[in-house]
Amino acid sequence: MRAVDAVIECLKAEGVEVVFGLPGGANLPQYDAFYDAGIRHVLVRHEAGGGHAAAGYAKATGRVGVCFATSGPGATNVVTPIADAMMDSVPTVFITGQVRTDLLGTDGFQETDVVGITMPIVKHSFMIQHPLEIPRAIHEAFHLARTGRPGPVIVDIPTDLARADIPYEPVTDIHLPGYQPTHDGNTKQIRQAAKALASARRPVLYVGGGAINANASEEVRELARLDNFPVTCTLMGLGAFPAPDPQWLGMLGMHGTRTANYAMDEADLIVAIGARFDDRITGKLSEFAPRAKFVHIDIDPAEISKNIPAHIPIVGDAKNIVAKLVKEYRALEGVDHTRLEAWWERIRGWQEKHPLRYEDSEGTEIKPQYLVEALYEATGGDAIVTTDIGQHQMWCAQYFHFDRPRRWLQSGGLGTMGFGLPAAMGAKVGMPDETVICLAGDGSVQMNMQELATCAQDGIDIKIFISNNGYLGMVRQWQELFWDKRYSQVDMGQFPDFVKLADAYGATGFRFENKTTLVDDIKKAIATPGPVMVDVRVTREENVYPMIAPGAAARDMVG
DSSP: OBHHHHHHHHHHHTTOOEEEEOOOSTTHHHHHHHTTOOSEEEEOSSHHHHHHHHHHHHHHHSSOEEEEEOSTHHHHTTHHHHHHHHHTTOOEEEEEEEOOGGGTTTTOTTOOOHHHHHGGGOSEEEEOOSGGGHHHHHHHHHHHHHSSSOOEEEEEEEHHHHTSBOOOOOOOOOOOTTOOOOOSOOHHHHHHHHHHHHHOSSEEEEEOHHHHHTTOHHHHHHHHHHTTOOEEEOTTTTTSSOTTSTTEEEEOSTTSOHHHHHHHHHOSEEEEESOOOOHHHHSSGGGSSTTOEEEEEESOTTTTTSSSOOSEEEESOHHHHHHHHHHHHHHOSSOOTTTTHHHHHHHHHHHHHSOOOOOOOSSSOBOHHHHHHHHHHHHTTOSEEEEOSSHHHHHHHHHSOOOSTTSEEOOOSSOOTTOHHHHHHHHHHHSTTSOEEEEEETTGGGGSTTHHHHHHHHTOOOEEEEEEOSBOHHHHHHHHHHSTTOOOSOBOTTOSOHHHHHHHTTSEEEEEOOGGGHHHHHHHHHHSSSOEEEEEEBOSSOOOOSBOOTTOOGGGOBO
């Protein structure tokens, strides 16, 4: 069969049900194979939309997301989604077309060295040099993307090799001698971690997105229940532990709760589960958690002690390790189960003194925080939520209380504006029976708004709520706080008219401006069939608090 038909067979063997992509000259052979492939293809309007949709699909389902792009600008358009997937450990496979092999290195039409360009931001890449390599490369790409620390893998296929006839045989024996991730963890170190937990008087469980990637949420909850351990999650880890729970301290980090950040600052033991101590969590690194010893559980050995030295490093799969940690803790004798009473008394004091709060409007004006609360009330919390990047994202993390994993889909490490809409599209394709909401800013939503056409054409029923303050809100906040309120190039005006634009795209548009009817209005929008875009006019100048100023310590939060 043709090599491109073999690619389709490989996708089927890997259980792929949907591909996001856009055809072009160099991947035309692959799209000819799609003509009667029997795999759903979602035709995106921009390759970046396809890449983010693949990530949204992967985050919502736990399966590998797949994106196709052509050579040259098609391939460079997926560079941002690839970097995004790398930063957030998202299992994705990008299959790009390439110019004919006789044109490689000649600056041929739409030639780019996509493997070279993306080398720092992929887990692995394959540059196909012979058509017989294609089936094994596809299967190895999926194996690499989904195992160990998940991440993006590229397969770059020259168009002449894609058209070649090859004898196809299914590949079932994937064995990569140089790639053997550790999954089980060291038993001695796990036992040491259990003993450290049993003797700690001010412990905190610090849970990141790796716990969700590993499907370890149940194990994390079981560990927390052993001895009433306080739990905080990163932005990427929200949902790994139920937000309404009494043991929940809230999100930590730059816009986390004072309780979570103060607890980390005063803890004597921090157990990090699938988290990487990034700068948005630690604040001033030299002053982060100065009293604590650290247990660091991570599938990626490169992350352990990268930023914060680990006293007890444990390399492996979070689900396996936390389950073993629970077992070892239960086997300990003489544990004082009353030792955390004073710690919880201190934590409750912070919670009473420093709850999340904002000053609500007196009239009908909608505060952006209230928009999130209204979304939560209207959905009962039963929705998959994506956001873009900015103030609305932080307010959503603070006020929408996620009680399950894979309900909160984010661009965390890269912070990509334009992520939310296509990610919601991918999530809805993967989870068609779920309510999928994108909360966007008026600035960020315009970066991939063209995918509204994809949603309308394919009947992808997502609901987009735009927190519209007419500013690039987070940049404006920083200019207010740190640049003497010199508002330089952040005023977005009231362009475009989102209601008219929704209509032009074949979606339904609404505009909401009255807080007294907002919950009912949101319910109406969610009940409207097909893709819906809602322009919600909110307070123009509102800041996200609390906040750790750049370079400051967590104990010095403001707001």
